[in-house]
Amino acid sequence: QVQLVESGGGVVQPGRSLRLSCAASGFSFSSYGMHWVRQAPGKGLEWVAVISFDGINKYYADSVKGRFTISRDNSKDTLFLQMNSLRAGDTALYYCAKARDLFGGFDYWGQGTLVTVSS
Amino acid sequence: QSALTQPASVSGSPGQSITFSCTGTGSDVGGYNYVSWYQQHPGKAPKLMIYDVSHRPSGVSNRFSGSKSGNTASLTISGLQAEDEAYYYCNSYTSSSTHVIFGGGTKLTVL
Numbered sequence: 001q002v003q004l005v006e007s008g009g010g011v012v013q014p015g016r017s018l019r020l021s022c023a024a025s026g027f028s029f030s031s032y033g034m035h036w037v038r039q040a041p042g043k044g045l046e047w048v049a050v051i052s053f054d055g056i057n058k059y060y061a062d063s064v065k066g067r068f069t070i071s072r073d074n075s076k077d078t079l080f081l082q083m084n085s086l087r088a089g090d091t092a093l094y095y096c097a098k099a100r101d102l103f104g105g106f107d108y109w110g111q112g113t114l115v116t117v118s119s
Numbered sequence: 120q121s122a123l124t125q126p127a128s129v130s131g132s133p134g135q136s137i138t139f140s141c142t143g144t145g146s147d148v149g150g151y152n153y154v155s156w157y158q159q160h161p162g163k164a165p166k167l168m169i170y171d172v173s174h175r176p177s178g179v180s181n182r183f184s185g186s187k188s189g190n191t192a193s194l195t196i197s198g199l200q201a202e203d204e205a206y207y208y209c210n211s212y213t214s215s216s217t218h219v220i221f222g223g224g225t226k227l228t229v230l
Contacts, residue, residue, distance in 0.1 A: 035219070037165075044122070045157070045165065045208050047219040059218040095164060103212040103219060105155035105170030112164060 002026040002108045004096050009113030012086055020113055022079040022096030027108075030054075030074035033099035035106055036081050038092035038115075048094070049081065052102060063089075086117045123148065123209055123222035130228040135199045141192040141209030141222045149190035153212035156185055156194045159224075160205045168207075169194060196227075204229040 008020040036048040049060045049070040069082040079096050093114050097106035124142040131137040154172045157165035169185035182197045209222040
């Protein structure tokens with residue numbers, strides 16, 4: 001069955017960096033676009049970034065553009081999110097999600113990894 | 120880009136039908152058939168309930184249905200059950216630089 005397992009979260013000071021990973025299994029990872037979606041404590045869902053199946057096309061939310069970089073390693077079935085210049089407002093549970101097609105619904109989600117930005 | 124507009128809360132009794140709304144603009148909900156709906160129980164990851172406005176993934180109960188009229192998408196749950204109590208989020212593709220936008224979510228309470 002499809003599994004998405006995020007890792008790499010933790011407590012980090014403002015201005016520092018963190019790299020999240022999402023290990024995928026149970027489907028042909030290299031055939032699907034992948035997204036990162038975050039949820040601040042007690043708040044709603046916020047889309048963060050998407051990467052196409054081949055890693056060529058990448059799009060970002062305005063709130064993270066220029067600070068976050070999405071990437072993937074199809075040889076290792078792994079999705080990444082490099083987060084730089086972190087702010088308190090980036091504190092959230094970060095989910096990776098598989099896309100049905102690039103923008104047509106996220107049909108599988110991981111359980112999330114918590115990122116806390118605090119001094 | 121503001122979030123899609125969803126009511127903060129709705130409630131219904133078991134067996135009733137209930138409809139959630141998700142209002143956007145012609146640049147998102149009204150302009151594309153890339154509207155999806157997600158159910159999220161507390162402490163759990165979201166679950167896809169409807170994609171491409173009205174399509175139901177395999178395994179999702181046929182009590183859930185989706186539609187769209189103009190700039191507003193809707194999710195209807197028929198035969199409301201206690202287990203349906205959760206948050207429901209809509210999302211859509213948008214032609215803005217953001218590309219993907221979520222609604223603020225609606226909390227469903229089953230009375």
